[in-house]
Amino acid sequence: MAQKRERQAVRSEQQIVRRLFSHAKIGEEEKRCVREFLVSYGYLPPDFNDEQFKQGLVLARDLLLPGLNPGSKEFLAALALLTGAPRCGVRDADSGRVLQGYRLDFVNALPFTLRYWITPTPPDGVTLAAMRATLRSALLRWHQVEIGQTTIVNFEETSVRREAHIKFLWTEIDGIGSRIADAMPAELGEDRGIIRFDSLDSWTAVENLDDFHIGTIALHEIGHSLGLAHIFDPPDPKPTMDPNFDQREDLSLEDIDIKTLRDIYSHQ
Numbered sequence: 001m002a003q004k005r006e007r008q009a010v011r012s013e014q015q016i017v018r019r020l021f022s023h024a025k026i027g028e029e030e031k032r033c034v035r036e037f038l039v040s041y042g043y044l045p046p047d048f049n050d051e052q053f054k055q056g057l058v059l060a061r062d063l064l065l066p067g068l069n070p071g072s073k074e075f076l077a078a079l080a081l082l083t084g085a086p087r088c089g090v091r092d093a094d095s096g097r098v099l100q101g102y103r104l105d106f107v108n109a110l111p112f113t114l115r116y117w118i119t120p121t122p123p124d125g126v127t128l129a130a131m132r133a134t135l136r137s138a139l140l141r142w143h144q145v146e147i148g149q150t151t152i153v154n155f156e157e158t159s160v161r162r163e164a165h166i167k168f169l170w171t172e173i174d175g176i177g178s179r180i181a182d183a184m185p186a187e188l189g190e191d192r193g194i195i196r197f198d199s200l201d202s203w204t205a206v207e208n209l210d211d212f213h214i215g216t217i218a219l220h221e222i223g224h225s226l227g228l229a230h231i232f233d234p235p236d237p238k239p240t241m242d243p244n245f246d247q248r249e250d251l252s253l254e255d256i257d258i259k260t261l262r263d264i265y266s267h268q
């Protein structure tokens, strides 16, 4: 309960900040957050110069805030707000170059099979059965994508973590908000192929606007396991692979997500 109250307090604080920003100049602290955000998500190299900073802002505008002038106060204020918004922890770009999807290197023919392992410890307030059911629904959505009549990927559960290509687990990432979850490409090995959910955020397996829906976020992260990068277009409908998360249940892939998976695996 204490955690829940704390989360509500953070949310109302974010609303106040949002209102203030619409009238005030952006401060030094916000500028620092913006720079940190741009470096950690790959818009800027760690030691960037002025020219790279400008290019990073333009890329952030193109991908995250289309239509705004990257030199304006409004743009910086909107970007500062985005730095605290819930999103995926996977990078959008690499030193200013937008990341593209790639095929898992051990895949030779279709369909290929990935084994998955699910933690036996669900997050607070979610039953083991509900957690498992919603994760499996998310896997099923990707399994249903075909090229012609051919399945692309099958999933098989294993109870042996080291034998799984994908491991679902909860761990502390960065506190409430910001990075909600992240993922590595599917791969065998104890510390590879991990999909992490932040245990400091609040989770649900049912329709509930206060908490993050496990299946919805898992659907996005499984995309990364399969080699997809973030997709920013079109804004409406928002791709499953858009890095910014909503707190609503939506276990459907958009056309662009399906097309991208097909494109990655359609060439032998």
Ligand SMILES: [Zn+2]
Pocket: 088, 089, 090, 220, 221, 224, 230, 241, 242, 243
């Ligand atoms: Zn992501």
